[in-house]
Amino acid sequence: MTEDTELCYRALVSRDRRFDGRFFTGVRTTGIYCRPICPARTPRRENVEFYPCAAAAEAAGYRPCLRCRPDSAPGTPEWNGTSATVSRGLRLIQQGELDERGVSGLAARLGIGERHLSRLFEEHLGAAPVVVAQTRRAHFARKLIEETDLPMADIAFASGFGSIRRFNALVRDRFGYPPTELRGRWATRRDRASRASRNLGDGTLTLRLPYRPPLDWEGALAFLAKRTIPGVERVGDGAYERTFELEGHSATASADRATGTFRVIHAEAESCLLLSVSPIPARAVLSVVETVRHLFDLHADPMVVSRHFANDTVLGPLVSSTPGLRLPGSWDGFELAIRAILGQQITVRAATTIAGRLVDRMGRPVVTGDSSLSRLFPSAAEVAAGDLSGLGIPGSRIRALRALAEEVAEGRLTLDPAADPAETRAKLLALPGIGPWTVEYIMMRALRDPNAFPAGDIVLRKALSGSDRALSERQLLSRAEPWRPWRAYAVLHLWRASGTGRTVGPVSATPSASVRSTTKTRRRKTGTNGTERKSHAQRTR
DSSP states (O other): OOSOHHHHHHHHHHTOGGGBTTBEEEETTTTEEEOTTOOSOOOOGGGEEEESSHHHHHHTTOEEOTTTOGGGSOOOOTTSSSOHHHHHHHHHHHTTHHHHHHHHHHHHHHTSOHHHHHHHHHHHHSSOHHHHHHHHHHHHHHHHHHHOOOOHHHHHHHTTOSOHHHHHHHHHHHHSSOHHHHHHHHOOHHHHHHHHHHSOTTSOEEEEEEOOSOOOHHHHHHHHHTTOOTBTEEEETTEEEEEEEESSOSTTOOSOOEEEEEEEEEEGGGTEEEEEEOSOOGGGHHHHHHHHHHHTTTTOOHHHHHHHHTTOTTHHHHHHHOTTOOOOOOSOHHHHHHHHHHTTTSOHHHHHHHHHHHHHHHSOBOOOSOTTBOBOOOOHHHHHHSOOTTSSOOHHHHHHHHHHHHHHHTTSOOOSTTSOHHHHHHHHHTSTTOOHHHHHHHHHHTSOOTTOOOTTOHHHHHHTTSSSSOOOHHHHHHHHGGGTTOHHHHHHHHHHHHHTTOOOOOOSOOOOHHHHHHHHHHHHSOOGGGTOOGGGHHHHO
């Protein structure tokens, strides 16, 4: 358990919502484990023990509380107190890797042995990978049982179970009741009314996605609104909407594709987002939910980030004014990388226009009943084989787009949160037309690396200089060293402050003559492979 146990107990006594999902409380006298906000009578200190995740509590023999519903807690922060390997393992489990390939396949994907993988999970999470995966399936199943009117067979497949028999057995084992009795016995009248109102007659499914408050929803929408791809995405009326396609979304799924649309709005009073998904195969639901969680950074713990920056002279005030700022992710890593390349050396608006042209030319049409959401973003294979001329971009950028698409289409490059960061950085930098700034931007948003840092970003270098003379990359990296492992959040805060005209510098002395000379030399150079200039970061951040 990474948290101080006395701190955990104080949070339990006060029912502090900021700790919801950061730990779970096992009550020895009842054999039940609860969230810190459980409304039940607070147990005595000597009767409780604390666990970093629900899987660890269940591995210790506790059953989830049917009152506070641990399955409804925000996800355990993936990198809070865990190793990088365990963080990647958790993300792969969320993507169904263990269901499809087993523990040996999961270990191979992480580049370690099975025994070492099990030791790491036990050390950092208190539960084996298989238990973590089972808990994930069981809790998502309970969510669907209590929040929807889906048939039990659909819920079983949507939760990643290979058979209804296994689904029934695991739900009974974890919650003490079979699925049908769980829905009928514990769904209150209010729950049933709410469930009926959230699941419309046209087959649209609406689910709650909880988060740890605060959440800067308006800031997240503003960031995404500037970058929406015409025909694919839309931001308006307090909502984010887009088309999507999933392929190979679960271990047991067939080769058919799941195509649809989703809409996300903010339910601040419930500390959750409401995700509405058009009718899709049941097996694809869990993938959509997990991807949207990453898109809006719902696994983050803003309290941890705020504490880390609290004493920083520059970031402390910024975090205090916007404590709920999140790191916007992406629906698809390839899509995000294409968007980043298109934006090199041009404005955000111009890049959006060109992305729209690409979608018009290569994106397959999809029937949604809404003319503004009418196309899918083209796949890597479609971009690799398509005609990229006439889009309004130079030949060097066309070569960069095609090289990226070919690597992704052939499976040599993976751009998702479970990819190895060091390996992905090296592969991206080896491609023509992709330099360090673009790589770090992709790492921030596609791979969800909280420590990614585009040191060449001219906006950051100027914002922290306090003058017209920008800091050198070396100075910026030195200044950002105390921000680890949350440098990507620092970047978002500084970009936002600069966009509003807020002064955040100076933070360092005037560069020495030798440093100024080095800086001038770097300004004359282009980025990796001679195509990406650092100055484009100011336009595409």
